Amino acid sequence: MxxxxxxxxxxxxxxxxxxxxxxxxxxxxxxxxxxxxxxxxxxxxxxxxxxxxxxALYFFNPVKLFNLIYYSIVIFVKELFKANIDVAKRALSPSLPINPGIVKIPVNMKSEYGLALLANSITLTPGTITMDITEEEGNLYYYIHWIDVATTDSVEAGEAIKGTLEKWIRRVFD
Known part of the structure; x- marks a missing residue:
């Protein structure tokens, strides 16, 4: 302990x-x-x-604190809104255009707090669930269940799922 x-x-x-x-x-x-x-x-x-x-005094840095607040109020809310609209369109569509699947996406983050925040942010946006975080050959990956797998390429899928979330979380924690 x-x-x-x-x-x-x-x-x-x-x-x-x-x-x-x-x-x-x-x-x-x-x-x-x-x-x-x-x-x-x-x-x-x-x-x-x-x-x-x-x-211990990490968040007493005004820049880090401002970035966290900006991420929480602006960036995450915008991504959450976009994901809600996308899932609502799919749910209200008569043909229900979904192609569910699990994708492996790379993550470029060092902080455990940052990894947790990104995983939770992805899970909180409708249409995606973070299932696992793994380390393979020194690289970190998330396994994400995605409601509509648009691509199986891990880099492209990562950009589609993470959007600007990872960039802003790195500003806070890395």
Missing amino acids: KKTNFMSLISTAVFCFICWMLFVYPAFNTQELLVGALVSVLVAAFTARFFIHEK
């Missing part, structure tokens, strides 16, 4: 406290802030070793 250092504990407590404040947003009073701080420190004491793997 990984030992928790002090900076990881502080970073996790600050993150938990920010989440606490977002949950109790209209009710900012002294009691809420004190209870939130206490709960945040307690949660951080038990979870910091699982939450922070490498750089």
